[in-house]
Structures are given as structure tokens and as C-alpha cells.
Amino acid sequence: MVGKRYSRQREMIYQAVCGTDQHPTAEMVYQWLKPANPNLSLGTVYRNLNLLADEGIIMRMPFPVERYDANTEPHTHFRCRGCGGVFDLELAYDPEIDASACAAEPGFRIERHDLIFTGLCPHCGEQEERGEELV
Structure with a gap:
């Protein structure tokens, strides 16, 4: 990942999006990661997903509930x-x-x-x- 300074939480969130074909919401990513990361907050997930999307590393998908996709190629x-x-x-x-x-x-x-x-x-x-x- 390029751009901002490395963050373990950002990397973990990015890997969660890369590791699924479900086009997850921020809430889904939070629920997946929370059990193994009790200090993780939903706000941290939202901030990092939006940062990754702003940098073009993942794609923000404007559905009624915003979703994210690690595949940034047109599809x-x-x-x-x-x-x-x-x-x-x-x-x-x-x-x-x-x-x-x-x-x-x-x-x-x-x-x-x-x-x-x-x-x-x-x-x-x-x-x-x-x-x-x-x-």
C-alpha cells in the first residue's frame, strides 16, 4: 500500500476486503475483525476503508449501504x-x-x-x- 504511513489496522482491514468476494460493508469488515481485535472500533474501520478508497487501493461502491471492492479494475x-x-x-x-x-x-x-x-x-x-x- 502506498500513500499514508503504514498502519497494522489499515493493512488488516485491506486484507479483509481482499480476502472476500462479498463486496463488504464497513460493518461486515468490523464484525469479521472484531473477535480477534477487541480494541478495533467501527470508526477506525470506516476511516481506513475511506482512506484506502481515496488512494485508489480499493473501490467504494455507492449502494444504499456503501460497500468496498479490492478489485479496482473496471468490471x-x-x-x-x-x-x-x-x-x-x-x-x-x-x-x-x-x-x-x-x-x-x-x-x-x-x-x-x-x-x-x-x-x-x-x-x-x-x-x-x-x-x-x-x-
Whole structure:
């Protein structure tokens, strides 16, 4: 990690985000790390996640509850309306979307786009098909 002075807590928080594909919230990271780090505060987790995002080391994802992603390369996401989970989709980034947007809106300089699909993940889709209430 570059930027600010090294911090054991920041490194631990960064590793927690890198070690999952769940696109965690700050609360999730806090709950994962708290048992082994009783002095850790939720404020410390928020501060360090935001610092890492500001430095471009992780990506901040603006959902109703902010989530974080260690993969900062442009890629596509899926948000489940049932469980609220966020998943990466194996769909190639399409730079033609950027070019089309620039052509449609002269004067704008498009640097990248974030594509988020919304629907039901396989688990919630099965629940809905069985007539169960989505959690």
C-alpha cells in the first residue's frame, strides 16, 4: 500500500476486503475483525476503508449501504434485490459504451463507466420460485 504511513489496522482491514468476494460493508469488515481485535472500533474501520478508497487501493461502491471492492479494475456487478448481496459478473468491460456516451453527449469526457445489474441471485431466485419470503 502506498500513500499514508503504514498502519497494522489499515493493512488488516485491506486484507479483509481482499480476502472476500462479498463486496463488504464497513460493518461486515468490523464484525469479521472484531473477535480477534477487541480494541478495533467501527470508526477506525470506516476511516481506513475511506482512506484506502481515496488512494485508489480499493473501490467504494455507492449502494444504499456503501460497500468496498479490492478489485479496482473496471468490471460489472450484480445486486440482488432479495438478499442485498453484490456479486462480480464475468462480463467483459465494454469501452464502446464510453465511446457511445461521448458521441451522444458532446463535451463530456467519459473516463469509465460502472455497470450494475439488479435482480435475484440464484439462491433468492429459488426461494421466490418456491413461494418463500425473500430474506
